Amino acid sequence: MLKAADDVGMKQEDSAPQRAEITSWDINDIKLPQDVRQTDWFQEWPDSYVKHIYSSEDKNAQRHHSSWAMRNTNNHNSRILKKSCLGVVVCGNDCSTLDGRKIYLRPAICDKARQKQQRKCCPNCNGPLRLLSCRGHGGYPVTNFWRHEGQFIFFQSKGAHDHPRPETKLEAEARRSIQKAHTAFSPPSPTLIRLQEVKSLTGEVPTQKVLPLLLSQPDQCMLPASFGGCLSTSSLQQTPGHCMEQTPYPGAAGEHVEGRVHPAHVGSCTQAWSSPLHIPGVLPVTKGGYNPLRPSAGPLGEESCEGKAPPAYSLPPPSYPLPQHGSGLRGSHQQLPVLFKESHGDVEEGRRCTNPSYCNNLFCNLYPLR
DNA sequence: CTATGCGGGCAGT
């Protein structure tokens, strides 16, 4: 396989040297190259018109994964699996978290789930959520093609994403599990508890930074410094970061009387952000894993307005290009999972996660302190 | 529940 593109961040393929010969094919060719010398490391964020040849042993490739939210598209060709990008779910108010990050949630792949998701509200300002469609391929969504041929899995993408990166699948799953766990316990003052837990785990005292957030860019809606308030005092006053204007909106936000009554809501809002961190034991990480380096992020996007306490968690750094350091995770995502849970067969992955301390780091990364 | 795949069917180019 080819090397490593440690850049999980941007263009994934700067990684390679190869290309020439390998790139000369098209997913629609009757015959694809079989003399491949090296296969590529799985690329988590393929963008632009790129092509990759993965080993048929690569679990991520086998599952046709992508950190972009791609849905299956019927191309009436059983030999070539086609998927199109769903874009990213953003806050209709275009709010920003205290630290200037934007909300970029992962659109649910399932149509039904996506509709439900859009009825929920922004975890940050409680405003409406909006699906930002991908139009990077001639006005249409970027499309990815997968074709299994012998010992290889050929991948080709068409179009360049014209929107921010959504949460990765793992992040979204983590968020969900956290929420679930959260609702299950729903301690009186989750926030405090979590803070403590976090502290013990990470050795650091979580701060606002650790909180909710999603990603990128500088402010717009100024959040009162209160974010912290939200955090620690949580349930009492305040609005974490709400963008003035817009109230929650109709359907979604609403269900709770209280919510309606108080738009800014202590209720929803607070809850949404009140739990900056999750309970360790419940950490998704344990199972799903996360890619600490990943750019996007998002607190929950789903259940937020419901009254439960959404786990707002923070993710890594903002968006795009993340300089990746090391090879810890080379270009792909899912490695973490490996760490914690099933091992997916990739040898590489295995390699990566051999160290326990690494796990700890992951945890920290989950709740980044940056 | 949600992610994924598959394939029918419809519409626009």
Next chain:
DNA sequence: ACTGCCCGCATAG
């Protein structure tokens, strides 16, 4: 003929 896309069905985790 292609392509985008909606829809239902089925399977898996």
